[in-house]
Amino acid sequence: MAHAVEDENPLHGVMAEFDSTQALVDAARHAVAAGFTKMEAYSPVPVEELNDIIHKKRTKLSRLVLGGGLAGMATGFGLQYWASAIEYPMNIGGRPYATWPAFVVPSYELTILFASLTAAIGMFILNGLPQPYHPVFNVERFSMASSDKFFLVIESDDPRFDHGAATRFLADQGAKGVYDVAA
Numbered sequence: 001m002a003h004a005v006e007d008e009n010p011l012h013g014v015m016a017e018f019d020s021t022q023a024l025v026d027a028a029r030h031a032v033a034a035g036f037t038k039m040e041a042y043s044p045v046p047v048e049e050l051n052d053i054i055h056k057k058r059t060k061l062s063r064l065v066l067g068g069g070l071a072g073m074a075t076g077f078g079l080q081y082w083a084s085a086i087e088y089p090m091n092i093g094g095r096p097y098a099t100w101p102a103f104v105v106p107s108y109e110l111t112i113l114f115a116s117l118t119a120a121i122g123m124f125i126l127n128g129l130p131q132p133y134h135p136v137f138n139v140e141r142f143s144m145a146s147s148d149k150f151f152l153v154i155e156s157d158d159p160r161f162d163h164g165a166a167t168r169f170l171a172d173q174g175a176k177g178v179y180d181v182a183a
Contacts, residue, residue, distance in 0.1 A: 010183040012135035013039075013155040014166045015142070016175035021047055024150035027173040028053045031154060034169060038158035042136065042151040064122040065115050072114025076107035139179045153181060 018024045021043065028041055032053055041050045077100075085097035124130075136142050136153060145151055152175075154166045163180075170178045 011156045011163065012138075012181040012183040013153045013158075013161070014163065014170060015136065015139055015151055015153045015179045015181050016170035016173065017141055017144075017177040017179070018150040018152065018174070019176055021045070021150060023174055024152060025049050025053065027152050027170070027175070030173055031152065031169070035160045036154050036158050036166075038155040038161070040153050040155070042142070042145040042153070044146055044148060044150075059126065061119065061122050061126060065119045068118025068122075069111045069115035072110040072112070073107050075114070076110035077103050080106060135181050135183050138182045141177060141179065156183075 016027065018027060024041055024043060025047065028039070028050055031039055039054060041047070041054055043050070080103045081098050084099070089097045091097075136151070141149070142151060152170065154161060154170065156163075167178050167180075
């Protein structure tokens with residue numbers, strides 16, 4: 001019967017409120033040590049330590065940018081080769097049709113263009129943007145995340161997530177409040 005109640009009110013996770021950066025960092029460290037893997041921290045200021053604690057795996061963006069840059073270089077070189085050697089070959093002064101030194105600058109420019117476009121578009125896609133709604137907005141106290149409060153959310157799709165245990169765990173970390181996040 002409890003399962004039917006969960007289906008009616010799906011839970012995104014459990015949110016804990018902290019008063020300081022250090023309390024948030026300590027809680028995140030303890031959560032990782034306890035085996036939680038699906039969590040997110042919200043802070044009014046950047047906290048570089050949280051990236052190392054919560055998001056241990058590296059982003060795919062650097063590989064995407066490299067691929068975009070290589071595709072730009074290949075496109076630039078290929079387009080120039082096609083135009084100079086295949087489609088419109090002109091023998092000017094006995095020079096070869098495909099003079100690769102002349103192809104370097106435009107190929108370099110397309111490398112930069114493709115890499116930067118891949119970085120911008122890839123960042124939006126990998127970050128799930130635009131995201132006008134997120135379940136954490138359902139918690140009234142979360143509006144303080146942009147001024148002076150710090151929040152840690154353990155998500156319900158974490159393999160170790162148990163609602164009661166996660167709530168007790170966050171309360172034991174010195175949270176000023178623990179709230180359910182409805183999906």
